[in-house]
Amino acid sequence: MKEQNTYEWGEGVFTLLSWFKKDKVKNARVLVVGAGALGNEVVKDLALFGVGHIYVVDFDRIELSNLTRSVLFREADAYSHSYKAEIVAKRAMEINPQIKAMSIVGNLFSEVGFGLYRMVDVVIGCLDSRIARYQLNRLCMRAGKSWVDGSIENMTGSVQVYTPGLSCYECGLSRDEFNHIMVRTGCADVVNLQSSAGRVATTPISASIIGAIEVQEAMKIIHLDTEGASQFKTLQGKLLHYEGLTNRTNVYKFSTWKNNCPAHERWEPVIEGPNLSAKRTVSETLSTLKSLLNVNNVEINMCNNKFIDRIVSDKPEKEFKVMIPDSQLDNYMSSNDELRKLRYVTIFHKSFYENIDVDFPYQDLTLQQIGIPLFDVLHVSTEKGLFHVELSEDAALFL
Numbered sequence: 597m598k599e600q601n602t603y604e605w606g607e608g609v610f611t612l613l614s615w616f617k618k619d620k621v622k623n624a625r626v627l628v629v630g631a632g633a634l635g636n637e638v639v640k641d642l643a644l645f646g647v648g649h650i651y652v653v654d655f656d657r658i659e660l661s662n663l664t665r666s667v668l669f670r671e672a673d674a675y676s677h678s679y680k681a682e683i684v685a686k687r688a689m690e691i692n693p694q695i696k697a698m699s700i701v702g703n704l705f706s707e708v709g710f711g712l713y714r715m716v717d718v719v720i721g722c723l724d725s726r727i728a729r730y731q732l733n734r735l736c737m738r739a740g741k742s743w744v745d746g747s748i749e750n751m752t753g754s755v756q757v758y759t760p761g762l763s764c765y766e767c768g769l770s771r772d773e774f775n776h777i778m779v780r781t782g783c784a785d786v787v788n789l790q791s792s793a794g795r796v797a798t799t800p801i802s803a804s805i806i807g808a809i810e811v812q813e814a815m816k817i818i819h820l821d822t823e824g825a826s827q828f829k830t831l832q833g834k835l836l837h838y839e840g841l842t843n844r845t846n847v848y849k850f851s852t853w854k855n856n857c858p859a860h861e862r863w864e865p866v867i868e869g870p871n872l873s874a875k876r877t878v879s880e881t882l883s884t885l886k887s888l889l890n891v892n893n894v895e896i897n898m899c900n901n902k903f904i905d906r907i908v909s910d911k912p913e914k915e916f917k918v919m920i921p922d923s924q925l926d927n928y929m930s931s932n933d934e935l936r937k938l939r940y941v942t943i944f945h946k947s948f949y950e951n952i953d954v955d956f957p958y959q960d961l962t963l964q965q966i967g968i969p970l971f972d973v974l975h976v977s978t979e980k981g982l983f984h985v986e987l988s989e990d991a992a993l994f995l
């Protein structure tokens with residue numbers, strides 16, 4: 597038996613596979629969005645393969661009902677209400693101590709820096725709602741990254757791979773599906789009651805099969821050559837459907853790429869801001885941006901979040917100072933007795949900021965405090981036009 601410190605993961609095992617490129621896998625960065633049933637299976641397989649850097653995103657906590665199909669969760673995790681992402685990342689490193697798995701507890705759209713989407717080789721979606729898929733697709737298209745989408749229900753499941761220029765989730769939505777998403781994400785100034793997503797019944801079998809195929813597709817993307825060509829048949833622009841009831845598996849062509857789809861807007865070029873961090877204040881950031889871009893006027897346009905300073909209830913008319921990002925408002929209101937009771941009987945209106953310039957009244961707050969995550973890319977309007985500027989000082993936190 598080899599000494600523990602000289603053993604390299606997969607040596608003499610994966611290295612026997614003609615296609616397996618050890619260095620590519622070891623250096624690969626994969627973002628896994630969702631740490632439920634599929635996320636558990638996906639991260640387990642990525643760890644077994646020895647994928648060097650895994651980032652796991654989820655805002656949810658573990659419940660007892662999750663244990664039936666989540667291989668990395670234990671009963672004690674449910675009793676301690678641990679965060680799914682944290683446990684998944686921790687267990688992945690127990691399976692394979694030679695990899696690095698990092699958790700991000702938060703919303704995929706508003707609380708994960710766009711720099712991370714740009715940094716990874718491939719994104720794997722392990723999601724259970726259309727809105728989350730719609731948002732993830734927007735980010736991946738902006739970053740120019742392929743993303744693997746898995747979905748499971750009962751004994752069936754499907755996997756699709758969306759690749760910029762070839763296939764796009766938003767292009768494939770029907771009018772009804774699109775309208776449904778718009779209704780749920782649309783109303784910016786009214787506080788919505790966050791309804792829990794309709795839970796679908798799944799089995800550990802569907803999760804294993806679909807999660808495994810998602811990872812296999814991600815491995816193919818990691819092994820693409822520099823021209824983007826593959827030695828394998830990939831699911832890029834295709835849909836794989838698995839029916840457990842009949843054991844039937846079909847692959848269909850699914851390459852919808854329409855003109856004028858708003859999701860295809862690519863954010864490039866991105867200018868690196870080595871002295872920019874979400875830990876810095878608004879006023880510091882505005883002045884750093886002015887000198888970096890050599891302009892007189894800068895305005896940061898928050899695209900995925902807002903800063904709420906007050907909310908106002910209708911009946912009785914009453915104002916509450918909250919001072920938090922929109923993404924945290926729902927949690928905040930649930931944990932405040934007065935607000936929690938009121939929200940069932942009245943509507944709340946938000947007073948918010950999404951364009952941040954010298955007139956923003958809370959200049960001493962940090963970017964994180966107003967809802968801009970670490971390692972994000974800022975959308976900046978100036979007299980010379982639009983710029984995309986990365987909070988590059990934060991990159992070190994994700995290496």
Ligand SMILES: [Zn+2]
Nearest residue numbers: 764767857859
């Ligand atoms: Zn599209």
